[in-house]
Each structure stands twice: as C-alpha cells, then as structure tokens.
Amino acid sequence: MLDRLDISLRANHVLFVILFTAAFVFGVMASMTGDRFYLRLATEALILSGLALSIDILLGFTGLLSLGQALFFGVGAYVSALVLREVPSFWLALGAASGASLVAGVVGGLIANRVRGVYFALITFGMAQIVAKIIYNTRSLGASDGLIGIPVVEIPLGFVTLSAGNPLEFFLVVLGGITLIYAGMSYVLSSPFGRVMIALKANEKRVPYLGYSTWAPRMVAYVLAAVIAGTVGGLYPMLRGFVSPELMFFSASGDALIMVIIGGSGTLVGAIWGAILLVAFKSVVGSWTEHHLIIVGLMFMAAVLFMKRGLIGLVKPMIERRLVRIEAAREMRKEGKAP
Amino acid sequence: MTPALETRGLSIAFGGLKAVDAVSFSATRNKITTVIGPNGAGKTTLFNLISGGLRPASGTVMLDGRNVTGFGPAALQGSGLARSFQITNLFFELTVRENLGLAAQTLDPVINAFFPVGRRGRAADKVDELIERFGFAAKAHELVAALSHGEQRRLEIAMCLASEPQILMLDEPTQGMSHGDTEETARLIRSLSTEVTVLLIEHDIGLVMSLSDHVVVMHQGRKLSEGAPAEVRSDPAVQAAYFGHG
Amino acid sequence: MPDIMDYLQFILAPQMLNGLALGISVVLVALGLTIIFGLLDVINMSHGEFYAVGAFTALALSALGLNYWVLLALVPILLLPVGVLVERYLIRRVYDGGDRHVSTLLLTFGLALVIEDILKIIFGPNTHRPATPLPGATEILGVFIPTYRLALIGIGFVVIAAVALVVYRTRLGAMVRAASYDRNMAASLGVRVGWVYSGAYAFGIALAGLAGVLLAPIYSVFPTMGHDFILLAVTVVIVGGMGSIWGAVVAGISLTQVQAISALIISPVWGDAIIFGVMVVVLMFRPQGIFGRIGHA
Numbered sequence A: 001m002l003d004r005l006d007i008s009l010r011a012n013h014v015l016f017v018i019l020f021t022a023a024f025v026f027g028v029m030a031s032m033t034g035d036r037f038y039l040r041l042a043t044e045a046l047i048l049s050g051l052a053l054s055i056d057i058l059l060g061f062t063g064l065l066s067l068g069q070a071l072f073f074g075v076g077a078y079v080s081a082l083v084l085r086e087v088p089s090f091w092l093a094l095g096a097a098s099g100a101s102l103v104a105g106v107v108g109g110l111i112a113n114r115v116r117g118v119y120f121a122l123i124t125f126g127m128a129q130i131v132a133k134i135i136y137n138t139r140s141l142g143a144s145d146g147l148i149g150i151p152v153v154e155i156p157l158g159f160v161t162l163s164a165g166n167p168l169e170f171f172l173v174v175l176g177g178i179t180l181i182y183a184g185m186s187y188v189l190s191s192p193f194g195r196v197m198i199a200l201k202a203n204e205k206r207v208p209y210l211g212y213s214t215w216a217p218r219m220v221a222y223v224l225a226a227v228i229a230g231t232v233g234g235l236y237p238m239l240r241g242f243v244s245p246e247l248m249f250f251s252a253s254g255d256a257l258i259m260v261i262i263g264g265s266g267t268l269v270g271a272i273w274g275a276i277l278l279v280a281f282k283s284v285v286g287s288w289t290e291h292h293l294i295i296v297g298l299m300f301m302a303a304v305l306f307m308k309r310g311l312i313g314l315v316k317p318m319i320e321r322r323l324v325r326i327e328a329a330r331e332m333r334k335e336g337k338a339p
Numbered sequence B: 001m002t003p004a005l006e007t008r009g010l011s012i013a014f015g016g017l018k019a020v021d022a023v024s025f026s027a028t029r030n031k032i033t034t035v036i037g038p039n040g041a042g043k044t045t046l047f048n049l050i051s052g053g054l055r056p057a058s059g060t061v062m063l064d065g066r067n068v069t070g071f072g073p074a075a076l077q078g079s080g081l082a083r084s085f086q087i088t089n090l091f092f093e094l095t096v097r098e099n100l101g102l103a104a105q106t107l108d109p110v111i112n113a114f115f116p117v118g119r120r121g122r123a124a125d126k127v128d129e130l131i132e133r134f135g136f137a138a139k140a141h142e143l144v145a146a147l148s149h150g151e152q153r154r155l156e157i158a159m160c161l162a163s164e165p166q167i168l169m170l171d172e173p174t175q176g177m178s179h180g181d182t183e184e185t186a187r188l189i190r191s192l193s194t195e196v197t198v199l200l201i202e203h204d205i206g207l208v209m210s211l212s213d214h215v216v217v218m219h220q221g222r223k224l225s226e227g228a229p230a231e232v233r234s235d236p237a238v239q240a241a242y243f244g245h246g
Numbered sequence C: 001m002p003d004i005m006d007y008l009q010f011i012l013a014p015q016m017l018n019g020l021a022l023g024i025s026v027v028l029v030a031l032g033l034t035i036i037f038g039l040l041d042v043i044n045m046s047h048g049e050f051y052a053v054g055a056f057t058a059l060a061l062s063a064l065g066l067n068y069w070v071l072l073a074l075v076p077i078l079l080l081p082v083g084v085l086v087e088r089y090l091i092r093r094v095y096d097g098g099d100r101h102v103s104t105l106l107l108t109f110g111l112a113l114v115i116e117d118i119l120k121i122i123f124g125p126n127t128h129r130p131a132t133p134l135p136g137a138t139e140i141l142g143v144f145i146p147t148y149r150l151a152l153i154g155i156g157f158v159v160i161a162a163v164a165l166v167v168y169r170t171r172l173g174a175m176v177r178a179a180s181y182d183r184n185m186a187a188s189l190g191v192r193v194g195w196v197y198s199g200a201y202a203f204g205i206a207l208a209g210l211a212g213v214l215l216a217p218i219y220s221v222f223p224t225m226g227h228d229f230i231l232l233a234v235t236v237v238i239v240g241g242m243g244s245i246w247g248a249v250v251a252g253i254s255l256t257q258v259q260a261i262s263a264l265i266i267s268p269v270w271g272d273a274i275i276f277g278v279m280v281v282v283l284m285f286r287p288q289g290i291f292g293r294i295g296h297a
C-alpha cells in the first residue's frame, strides 16, 4: 500500500484538478460573456496563489513561518518591471525575476537560517521591511509611487503567441504557470528530499541522527520558496502595468499567510484555493460592506483553533479514504492475478 | 585489534555540575557493552557526547581508531553510528513505514533523492525487512502517535537499524516496556550483536547481567568501575554506589 | 562657535527630547509585549490593537465627561478582564498544539484583524484628536516644549519603574517568574500556573491600554494606530531581549535616539530602515537579545 504522504499528495492532485477545471470553465465562460474585470481579478488571485504556495512550502512542510515572503514577490515584480520598461520580452522579464529572486533567496536564506522558530519569523519580517523601506525611498525606483508605464507584452509559447493584454489569454498563461509550480513542488515533496523537509517540520531534533543535515534542506526549501514567489511576482506588472512598494509591505505577506491558513497549510493546493477564496470574498463582500476584515479574521482564528488543515481539511480526509479504498482494491486484484 | 569505539578522558560540565568527568572506555567490535549507573550518573550525557549531540569540553572519541571528536550527529551517522533515545524521539505525525523510510533512505545512492520515494531499492527492502522483523506488518500505515508505548520503543530500535550501522547505541531501550516486550527486546539485542557493536544503557540489573559482555559503571559523572558483569557486580565500590545511598 | 551652540540648543536638543518622548511611548507599548513573551512565550500580534482599544476606550469615556487622570487608571483596569478572557478561551487552546510560538502568533494575528475591524465598526475609520490634558508649552533652555510631552516622559518613567518593581521585587513577580522558568516545578510549589498565565497576559494588555491612553493626546487616535507602533515595539523587544524589561527600556530609548539623530544627520525617511537593520543584525548574531529573558536572568 502507498504511504500516507503519497495518499495525501494524490488527494491534493484531485483537489487541484477540480480547481483547474473550474478555473478553465470560468475563464472560457467569462470571456464569452465579454467580461474583463473578473478575468483580471481571477488572474490576480492566481498570481497571489503562487505567493501563498511559497509560504506553504515553508510553513506547511518545513515548519518555518515566513512573515516576509512578499519581499521576494516584490523583488520579482520590480525586476520584471524594470526589464519590461527596457525590453518588452516576456521570457527575459520572467527569467530576470526568477534569477533575482534566486539571488535574494540565497542571501535571505543565509541570514534567516541562522535562527529558528519565532526568531526566524521575525527576521524574515525585518528583512522585508528593510527592503520595502529602501525601495520606498529610492527615487530611481519610483519611490513611493512605484514604477508605471509597463508595456503590454507578447507571450511567445513556441506553437502560439499570446498577449498579456488579452484577459483570457493571460489568465490561461498564469493558470498554466501555477500548474507547473504546483506539479514541480509536488514532485519535490514526493522525493526522499521532500521527506526530509517534512521530517524537519515533524521533529527537527531527530533529523541529524538519521544522517541528514538540517541546514541544507531548510536552505533549499527557503530558496525554492523565494524563486516561486519571485517568479509569480514577475507576472504581476504584466497584469497591472505598474508596481509599487506596497507589494512588499507586511500587509502583503500577511494576506498571503491568511490565504494559506484559511485554505489549509501543508497541502499546497490549500494555498491556491485560499488565494482564490480570499480574493473572491474581498471583492464580493467588499462591494457591500467595508467590514470584511472581521470575517476574514474570524475565519483565520477558527482555522488556527479548530481546523489545522483549513477549509481543505474539511474535504481532504474524505478523498483520502476513497483513494485508500481504491488502492486496496487494486492491490487485491493484483494479488488475485499473480498468486 | 582497534576497538570499534573508544573514548579518552571525555568531559563536560553544565554550570558547576560535572555531568561527565574524564570518562575513558572502549567497546569491542560485535560485543555488547553496557553502561550502568544510578539516575543522574551521566549515562545519557555520555551518549550525547559520543553521538555528537553535545561537544565535549575535553577528551576524544574514536571510531575504529579514527578521531571523530567534534563531529556532528549527521557526520557520525554517516560513519556508521546510530543511536536511540531514552525519551521516545520519533516523527509522531508520520506513519511507521514513513519513519523507517526516512531512516533507511540513506542506503540508496544520492541520485535517488531526485526521484519519487519508491517501492523498490535497498531502502524499501530494508523497510520491508524491518517491518517484518519487528512485527509491524499490521501497523505499517498507522501514525506513530497512535502506537502503544511499547511499540514506540521498539520502533526506536528499528529506526537505528534501518541505516545498517556498525555501532548501535541504545539508551534504555526497554524503559517502560511490559515484561514480555522486555524479554523479546533482550533476545533481539542479543541476536544483533553478531552483526553490530552494541552500546547499551540499561537499568534492569538482571538484563544487564545476562546480556552484557562488558559493563561500565558510572557514578556522579565518573567511571566507577568496569569489567565482566560478574566482576562488576561483586565490586564493593559499585555496591556502595548503588545501595549505599539509593 | 555660536552656530554649533545654536544647533545643539535649538535643533539637536529638542529633537532628542522629542525622540525621548517617542522612546518612552514605545517602551510603554513594548513593556506589555515583552512581559507576555517572557512569561507566556507568546508573540502577541494583537498588542497594537489593544493599544488602540485603550485609546478609543479613553476617547469614548471622556466624551461621557470622565476626567483624563481618572481614565489613566480606569482604562487599564477595564482591559484586565478582557485579557483574562482572551488568554483563557483563545490563546490557551493553542499552547500545546505543535510549535507554541507559531500557533499563538497566528492566533493573535487573526485576533488583531478582528479587533481592528470592530474598532472601525464602532468608531468609524476617521482620526480623532483628543484635547491634551495639559495644554501649553514649557520653556526649557530657551526652547518651548509641549507640557504634556514632558509630563509623558515623567509619567512613563514612573510606570516603567513600577512595572519593574512588581516583576522583579514582589512575591507576585517571583511567582510569575517561577512559573515561566519551569511550570511543573512552580505548580508543585503551589503556584496556580493557569491564573499566573491569565494574569500575566491581562497585565500585558492593560499596559498596552495604558499606553493607548497616555499617547492618544500626542499621536491621535485611529483604528490602525497600533500598526506603526507595534513594528517599532517588536523591534525594541527583540533587540532588548525578549522578556527583559530593562532590555526593552534601554533598547527603546537608544533606538529612538538613533532614529531621531539619524533623521537630522541623514534624513528622516531612513529611520525605519535603520531600526529594522539593527533588528535583523541582532537576530542574526544574538537572537536572545542584548539582555536575557525574565525568568532566565
């Protein structure tokens, strides 16, 4: 039979396929009705879901609480914006955003991984604050106004060229990107290396006695999360046409954390569902009352108090039980055939 | 022949307390060496010094004649040393199989780290073997948190064996076990000593006498005495330490 | 020469005095935060919101005609039961669920969102400027300083000294420190650890409320007023050593002086970046802070 961790990953896949299908249907229907607003909103939700997913890699699997993940999102966004203003090339901008967040992730990781637990959380918070303040005060980066006037880019995919200016096309590109990120991270987590990451969260003190470094996997997880956040950050200016220092502020990191906790940490897919729910909730409830924060806060507290796996935790166990039954039945058949 | 494990003048103090004070002893290959001593004698601290959990203030640790003083736990594990813990120290939110898999996956070549955890290969075979040997077949997919205390203690030992170590350090493996489980574990440890060097901490004197090839007695951080089980038992200094004041 | 003297007298000295008023304010907010961390191992992310609650409570009660000096005593007392309830029914539930630091940090983060919105619902999003209880300015060395600012510095020092006295010098404080050092040992000595925890949290909250009342006349009152302060207060707590009262005082006053002086020499906009830089460096090399922790030092 499969390990529980494998069953858990497969249950995530089921939930991801549901999400992907729903998103695809939504995209096609929205564009048929000629909607632009909701498609752009959904694209933004997907971009933010990448940031949330990067937090979940750290919090849900490695056991590290990052309170400054928006730092890398912002680095990616600014680098992408700067590149696009010079050369309007999708791949160059995205590559530069990933590269810059890789470098930032290594530097940040070397600093933050000196400490553990709550000190780690606070150091990530501090680093993001510093960089945000530096950008906020730097004229050449647009200071508090940010950078505007980012051109609409073409997205050459080899077989077809799409445009970031077309809401449906860009939505599909981002959906594809999130799918790749989700699949890549699931693959990493299913490997022996991923198991060590999970072990770090479960009981870090025991890990070195099994022969593994604790620093290296923590560092790799941190850099991976930084690159993911930076890469989706690189998509942001293509959607919005501008970047601003707010992207790095604590409220941005905090919002992404809310997405992870409400959606369900330690599931990858929970972060994506959480991002979509939070963005949808804010725009729906936000249209008739300003006070959505109280509901978000209560849901957040409820998740911390009662639902360790967030909203995903309400359905995931059912899916897992089903998968176990299917797996057991298959094993029986196999044994029946080859006695 | 060089001993599998040797310490020379190993010492550490916590504040003013000399928890381990100039302890020298050696463990012969494929024999069972047992460390005994009253509560607080410094046995666990000695294990921590040897296994890299603590850095000795002075003294050396040798594995196979090689100086490994100051190595961390991961490096020592790589040199063939595995240890269990007095206070059960497992991955409670993972299953039995996943725990063993984590311990065994160092057996596979490094390249495997880049492919999904498989059902084949040396590590997977080892896990299957250990599940069989320790009677976990029915509970392989149970969370460790849901196991009984005795089962958790047995898993502690199985975890150590998963990486096929040359030296096995067991800190009170039978602590809190039922009588039946204790005997079972004793049989297991004896059977192990044909393949590995065992360093044991044990409080059950009957077990110590029947299992050990060599006994090291600690008292207040110092080595009080050592020798064959019968010798040690008749040593008046040992009797004074154990029975003189509780 | 007269230029330098003028600079010192009319620019540097007032700037440092203002910095001191800010420093005392930050220490007042940080005091509760550091006590809660030192004793409960909880990073109270809702601390800034309780600070705002204190200010708004004072605002509402003074509209009913209550005297400012009465409020200074009354508001913290009103916050005590709130603190007890929050600790008993919310925070306590997640003490033992995995990593206590992280779970309590998350919970109080959620609580902060809720409190902030409740304040917005009751009082609206606008900024209020309560009248200062001590109008006018006092001349010191030829410079006029608002009298209330000077009073704040004095009151602040008294409050800080009183808190330190309670924590370090009374039987109550000893009990609380014992409970933080080893809860099982303390329990076996007859300390009612549950009540100590609730009491310490409530005490911390009450101090946040007191800071809210004290600072409202200077920094004005609005639902998100805690945000600015809490960042600085958290930094002060870390640099001073989480749980150390003297550490918070020293760090609070010196960091705000650094900020005040760097505002003159470099530019005011770099103050925050410098402060957070200090925080990161301290966390890197001495995460336990410059001074140790309450129970442990």
Ligand SMILES: Nc1ncnc2c1ncn2[C@@H]1O[C@H](COP(=O)(O)OP(=O)(O)OP(=O)(O)O)[C@@H](O)[C@H]1O
Pocket: B014, B017, B019, B037, B038, B039, B040, B041, B042, B043, B044, B045, B046, B086
């Ligand atoms: N990390 C530590 N810090 C301070 N003192 C310690 C530490 N670890 C152990 N000690 C002290 O060192 C002494 C030896 O402890 P140790 O755990 O090695 O004893 P032991 O022989 O294993 O006892 P037991 O039979 O109870 O397991 C004890 O007095 C203990 O309190």
Ligand SMILES: [Mg+2]
Pocket: B043, B044, B045, B086
């Ligand atoms: Mg011991």
